[in-house]
Amino acid sequence: MGKLVLVTRLAARDLRHRPAQALLLLLAITTATAVLTLGLALHGVTSHPYQQTRAATNGPDAVAQVVVTHRAGQRPVPPAPVAKLMHAPGVSAASGPFLETTVYVHAHGVFAGAVVEGRDQAPSRVDRPKLTSGSWVRPGGVVVERTFAEALGVGPGDRITLGGRTFTVAGTAVTAASTPFPNMCETDCALGFSDAVLTSRNIGLIWATGPDLAAMHPAGPSTQAVYVVNLKLRDPARADAFAAAHSTTSDSDQVSTGSGPTVSGQGPPPVVVSVTGWPAYASAAAQLVVDEQQVLSPGAVLAALLAIASVAVLAGGRMAEQTRRTGLLKAVGATPRLVAAILLAEHVLLALLSAAAGLVIGWLAAPLITSPGAGLVGAPGAPSLTGSIVAEVVIVALLVALAATTVPAIRAAHTSTVRALSDAARPPRRRPRLIALSARLPVPLLLGLRLVARRPRRALLSVASVAITAAGVVAVLTFHATVTGVSITGQLGNPVLDRDEQMLTVLTVVLIALAGLNAVCSAWATVLDARTASALARALGATPRQVTAGIAAAQLIPALPGALLGIPLGLGLFAAADHGNKLTVPAAGWLALAVLGTLAVVALLASLPARIGARHPVAPVLQAETT
Amino acid sequence: MQQEVVLAMLAKEPSHGYQLRSRLQQALGPAGDAMNAGQIYVTLSRLEKGGLVSCEQTAGLPDRPDRKVYALTAAGQQRVSAWIADVSWPGPGLAEFHLKLITAAAGRLADPVAVVDAQRRELLRRLREAQRAAMAEPERSDAGLLLEGITLRLQADLRWLEACERNWTGRKDRE
């Protein structure tokens, strides 16, 4: 017990002794854990929203769309199969039939298509769309499906033109009986549009009163009408079987006749019934969140990698001081195991703090990003922070800390005590070709190249971290190029895509921040490591500006291949996230800008600690070596 | 016993033989244990014959050596001054220089720190000469070996002189 107290006390004292480094470590790991928490929280959200919407709106177990053909100019009436379906065996409740029409939509200068469903002002038995703003349909007032409303940019009180008539938006709502915009036509859209101006991703759902519906000018064929019936089954588990049993196939013996006058000489008008079970809606809804998840997971992985890189640089940078402390501890009798325990304890302490901070941040930030599909009643407020999420985040934080510090800790613990006391830090390796090459370069490159050659492992870490950051930037650019290339007419926004892009951007900002941290840490470690070398260089005649430039060059030299590597890495990352769909490579100009931007930022961040170091008087540093 | 040392000891005040002996013993410590008790009287009588010290018999007492009081003559004074100022290095004997400093301080003949400095300067010059000569010799020559020995001894002596300077400066500060 006493040993545990001792270890904790020594570890805490060491952290307090160097607060800046401890803080940097904390920041690095916290960023990773925050992103991870977000990712995991979103993951939990995926499975629930459809169910919640269904519960909140008394959603149907099956939806039937009955297409009836009627004579042009005649008002359609619900055909016989509708009543048959509503009273079919296995059906416990039903609502409808609701007439649907396809119309053209004009709102705020945006042009789109909509399926308008006629509803009563009183709530229906099955499928009561839940209002997310405003009020339900009334004469002259329509309700727009929430995501569709977002895309159109309308809210309660705005004017909207449907089928040539202008209405007021009374409110917005969500429903489980349809798939939210822009994927509505994956499950619905039995009727088409008479011209092919619109693609299926530009069509959404709107509810209106019956008379309002009748007043709209239809966009679809004038001889067809769709009736929608929402069904609740006694056995919801058999919804798909029910749907298959009651949908019309191409076999003509399933065709039933509708009521109304027959077209002479052609027999009764055909009726097509297609029933969809609730599982189809659930999976279509889930797709939306999965898309978001696909952006977040690789992002979280990248963030975690960057965090590990930062921690490794910081931990490695502290190793020189650790070596001497280790020697002292061992000289007074501490076993190598105890020494390793102290070194690890510091980082475990930090990891636990970071995990807590990351969990809190992630939990607070989640509602800002999650609004799963917007078309569903997602987890209101914050996603639940289950025990498993907490456990996973803590474990990852600990792993990050351990991964980066195990090697230095073991090395420090097993260095011979004498060597450790004499503070013989790892002597730099000699690279004759680099030295000969650097002699022909201007002074800052000479210094920079030689500094890089001294610590190749740190240079590799720099390459990795810059590559990861550049990959993030390139992924965003690729997203832009691929996705915006797809949108038709460019008029209608796609909230899901917008949100994907938002998240990618947020992630990239986080990645850039982490990479910036990394660059500062790496530069600082270089400054510390090169303190004697730069003091000597100045004593031999290098100006402070040359030394600063040299240290900046030492960061830039590995950053260049890193930034270039980030391009294929980012493209690959996007491809992996997009399930190998075809992607558009961003314009060369943008890529060049990304590379140059990264390099510029690295240079700037590196020169800050370098400038501070280069201004210190030379004599004390060199004297310290001798005493 | 070096004649000049005895002379310098009398510079403080005229003394009996036994008084001189006790002061010597105090100054030399264990290094002076081997000294013969009678030596000092032999030196004193030689100095008297040479006219450098004068001898007074305390009246009324029998003619026994320890009743005599010795004092410096004018010639003796001159000899002491010359000895203090002399910077030739005696060789392995440290005692003489050591006593020079003590007697100079006791008899207010000269500032011991100044004496040390003068001797240091001389030794440094000698060191320079010996070093130059040593380096002019071809490597591994016999002469070179001897010269290296001289150099090393001079260096050692210089270290001791530095210690003397520190020591005597401290005494001055304390008074």
Place this chain on the structure above:
Amino acid sequence: MSETEQTPVLRARGLRKEYGSQGSLVRAVDGVDLDVAAGETVAVMGPSGCGKSTLLHLVSGLDRPSSGEIWLAGLRIDQLPERALARLRRDTVGFVFQAFHLMDELTAVENVELPALLAGRPARAARRRASELLDQVGLADRARFRPAALSGGQRQRVAVARALVSEPKLVLADEPTGNLDSEATLEVLRLFESLHAAGQTLVIVTHDSRIAATADRLIGMRDGVFVDETRLADGTTGSLGALAGLEG
């Protein structure tokens, strides 16, 4: 004598260097005047902590004086910005440290050529000059050795060669034999003597009397001030034989 010959290579007036705050002020150098003529070797001796190393740092531009004036080769340097001081250190002044301060991962010749490279000299010219100097100090066969493979005396000789690479007007050495044993000290001694003979101006800070004995002038320092000065070029009173124990 021409004007340039009369101008001292180094001149300092009223040099002071203080550390600390009002409560505890440490005066490392407390009012020092110094003149060093061209071709002269000056040694500064004193106990540790007397400020002689600080004095050397001030005079070479590695540290700034709290007050006082310093002229190097006729140029006033105590107010110069860092950039100009750096140029000074690579063109006018060569510095030899007690701890050698050679770069471990460079060979001897790469260490020596470094100041020339920092001054912007082309690589080939710098390499040639470095090889010449290593030859001059007698280490031509060790040019490709790293410091770890050299003895203490050899390392310091490499450091001296490095200090000479830009043909400086003044070479400053801070306890050059402080980390060396007796034999290595001899090596460095020989080197300083040969430099002196070649007319190089040297200021050496040391507590080794053997090194000090190579100087023309020896200045004693204590508690930040000069306490005495000796001209060693004057003759001596005794013979070498007497020192060896020979009579007569």
